[in-house]
Amino acid sequence: MTDVLASFEYLRGLNFPARNATEVQVLIGTDVQDAHLNLEVRRPPIGVRWPNAVLTPFGWCVVGRTFSSPTTQTPSVNFVKLGTVQQLEESVERFWKTQSLPVREAPKTFMSALDHVALEQLESTIRHAGTRYEIGLPVAAQIALSCPTTGSLNAGNCSPWREDDDLRRTVVEQMQEVFSNGHAVKVTSTAPGSKVWFLPYDPVRHPSKPNKILLDYEAAARFKGTAINDILLKGPDLTTQLLAVLLRFRERIIGVTADIARMFYQVLVRESDRPMFRFVWRDPGTEDDLPELEMTLHIFGAVFSPTGCSFALQRLEKDAPNHL
Incomplete structure (x- = not known):
C-alpha cells in the first residue's frame, strides 16, 4: 500500500x-x-x-480509489427465462425468502395475486364459534369439480392396510376418536350448489417416529384429472420463520416455547364448505352400506391447511384480550 x-x-x-x-x-x-x-x-x-x-x-x-480504472470494460447481459407467470411468481417468492434476514421482525411475506384472493376470503369468513375459530376454504372459482360417487369409492375401501392387523387396529382406533370428538359427522343432506369431494385416506408413518401413525387424507389424489388441492388456494406462508424465533431467544435470559397438539384439528371448517372434505368409512369386516361422512375440522394433506390454521392462530393473538 x-x-x-x-x-x-x-x-x-x-x-x-x-x-x-x-x-x-x-x-x-x-x-x-x-x-x-x-x-x-x-x-x-x-x-x-x-x-x-x-x-x-x-x-x-x-x-477513494487507489488504483487506475481499466480503460475498457467487457459488457455483460443477464436474463431470466421462465415458462409461466406462476413460475415467475414462485421464483420471486423464493428470492425474497432467501434475501430477507429477520433480525428483529419477520419481513413481510411476498404474496401473489392468488395469495391476496385467499387472504380476502379468509378475512371475510373467519369467525369465533364459541370455543374455536371457524374459517372457510378459499377456492379458485375457475376450476370445477367432477366428484366420484360412493359406488366408485367402494373399491378404494379395500386398502392394503386392511390386511395388516396392527395398521388396521390403529386406523380403527383413530377413526373412533375422530367420531367421538366430533371431528367428523354423518352426512344427512347436501345443500344445492355445494362443492362435493370424497377424500381417500391412508395411514402414514412419521419418518423419525416409526411408531407414530397419522391418517393422511389424500387431498392431492385425482379423479378425472382433478384433485381437491387444485381448487383450494394455498395462500401465503404465514408460518413464523425459524431463524426469527431463534434470534429472539437471544434477547432475554429465559426462553419459553410451546407446541399446539394437532394444530389442524383446532380450527373448524365452515359448514357450507364441509362437503369438500367428505369420505366414506365402515368398520373392517362388515358389509354395511358405506355411510358418507364429512370432516368438521381441517385435515392433514390439504394444501390450504397450514395457511388457514396459522391465520386463525394470528387472529387469536389479536382477539385474545376479548376472550380473557
Whole structure:
C-alpha cells in the first residue's frame, strides 16, 4: 500500500500506518464525532479522480480509489427465462425468502395475486364459534369439480392396510376418536350448489417416529384429472420463520416455547364448505352400506391447511384480550 500511495506526488511524505484488515477489532460509528474530525485534507489536482488523504485523530487515511480504472470494460447481459407467470411468481417468492434476514421482525411475506384472493376470503369468513375459530376454504372459482360417487369409492375401501392387523387396529382406533370428538359427522343432506369431494385416506408413518401413525387424507389424489388441492388456494406462508424465533431467544435470559397438539384439528371448517372434505368409512369386516361422512375440522394433506390454521392462530393473538 505504501508503494502504491507513493506513486501519487501530492501524498508523498505522509505517514500512513500499515494495518492488516484482520487486525481490526473495533468499528467507530459517526455518533463519536470527535473520532471523525478532518484535521487536514490533501486533495488531488482539479479534474483528476485520485484519492483524498485525510488526517484524523488516529492518523492519515485514504479515501477513494487507489488504483487506475481499466480503460475498457467487457459488457455483460443477464436474463431470466421462465415458462409461466406462476413460475415467475414462485421464483420471486423464493428470492425474497432467501434475501430477507429477520433480525428483529419477520419481513413481510411476498404474496401473489392468488395469495391476496385467499387472504380476502379468509378475512371475510373467519369467525369465533364459541370455543374455536371457524374459517372457510378459499377456492379458485375457475376450476370445477367432477366428484366420484360412493359406488366408485367402494373399491378404494379395500386398502392394503386392511390386511395388516396392527395398521388396521390403529386406523380403527383413530377413526373412533375422530367420531367421538366430533371431528367428523354423518352426512344427512347436501345443500344445492355445494362443492362435493370424497377424500381417500391412508395411514402414514412419521419418518423419525416409526411408531407414530397419522391418517393422511389424500387431498392431492385425482379423479378425472382433478384433485381437491387444485381448487383450494394455498395462500401465503404465514408460518413464523425459524431463524426469527431463534434470534429472539437471544434477547432475554429465559426462553419459553410451546407446541399446539394437532394444530389442524383446532380450527373448524365452515359448514357450507364441509362437503369438500367428505369420505366414506365402515368398520373392517362388515358389509354395511358405506355411510358418507364429512370432516368438521381441517385435515392433514390439504394444501390450504397450514395457511388457514396459522391465520386463525394470528387472529387469536389479536382477539385474545376479548376472550380473557
